[in-house]
Amino acid sequence: MNDRTPGTYSAGLSHVGADGAARMVDVGGKPITARIASAEGFVRISPELERAIRENSVKKGAVLDVARLAAILAAKRTDELIPLCHTLPLEEVDVETVLEPGRVKVTATVRTQARTGVEMEALTAVAIACLTVIDMGKAIDKAMVIEGIRVTEKRGGRHGDYTAAPREEGR
Numbered sequence: 237m238n239d240r241t242p243g244t245y246s247a248g249l250s251h252v253g254a255d256g257a258a259r260m261v262d263v264g265g266k267p268i269t270a271r272i273a274s275a276e277g278f279v280r281i282s283p284e285l286e287r288a289i290r291e292n293s294v295k296k297g298a299v300l301d302v303a304r305l306a307a308i309l310a311a312k313r314t315d316e317l318i319p320l321c322h323t324l325p326l327e328e329v330d331v332e333t334v335l336e337p338g339r340v341k342v343t344a345t346v347r348t349q350a351r352t353g354v355e356m357e358a359l360t361a362v363a364i365a366c367l368t369v370i371d372m373g374k375a376i377d378k379a380m381v382i383e384g385i386r387v388t389e390k391r392g393g394r395h396g397d398y399t400a401a402p403r404e405e406g407r
Contacts, residue, residue, distance in 0.1 A: 260320050263351040271392040274345040275358035276403075277385035279369045281339055285377040289335050296372040300333040303342065303368040307331040310364035311346055311357040324350045324357065331361055333369075340369050343388075355387050 281289075288294045296302070308329045315323040328347040333340060344361035346354040366382045373380060390398040 258320060260322070261352075263322060266351040266394070268349055268351055269392050270347070270349055271353045272345065272347045272390070273353055273355040273358040273387060274343065274389040275355070275362045275385065275387050276341065276343045277362040277366050278342070278383050279340045279366045280381040280383060281369070281373065282377040282379065283338075285373045285380070286335065286338065288376055289340070289373070294372055295375065299369055299372045300335060300340070302372060303340070303365040304331045304333045306368040307333075307342065307344055307361035307365035311344065311361040314357045314360040317360060318356055321356050322350075322352050324348050324352070324354060326354070326357065329357070329361060331365060333365060340366075342366055342369075345389075353390060353393050355390055359385060359387060 285294075289299045292298055308331055310317070311329040311331075312326060315321045326346060326348050328345070330345045332343045334343075342362045342365040344358045344365070346357040346361065348354050362385050363382075366385070370380050370382070384403065386400060387398070388400045
């Protein structure tokens with residue numbers, strides 16, 4: 237069933253056709269340029285899970301290492317997970333997982349030479365790393381919360397560079 241009314245959609249939305257249907261953007265006419273995007277996210281964890289991660293005693297294995305590898309794999313498969321994403325030749329996926337007091341911090345930086353950016357790849361890497369922390373630690377801490385996933389930096393492309401404002405303490 238289609239309840240879209242032709243002509244009622246903004247021509248400024250690149251992923252929406254004139255009939256309101258979602259579509260993949262044609263980037264064929266754009267130049268290939270260097271692109272980079274970084275993202276971050278956090279998993280709030282209990283003191284018990286924090287201790288188990290620090291001591292490497294989580295039964296499923298080394299949480300930070302597995303989460304980092306999951307993030308790299310996820311970045312490489314973003315186009316399979318998000319329907320309108322282009323398939324991109326990734327040149328580098330750098331992921332860091334850090335145990336901080338009361339949380340795990342995940343950062344990802346993705347680089348390519350392409351016609352479109354890699355923000356979704358960086359965000360997907362962070363999200364999947366955070367979900368991996370939850371999967372591995374859920375026997376110890378069922379109340380974990382993912383928070384603060386965002387793009388922190390983007391470079392390259394027609395819309396220019398972007399750097400996020402510093403995160404406020406407690407946010």
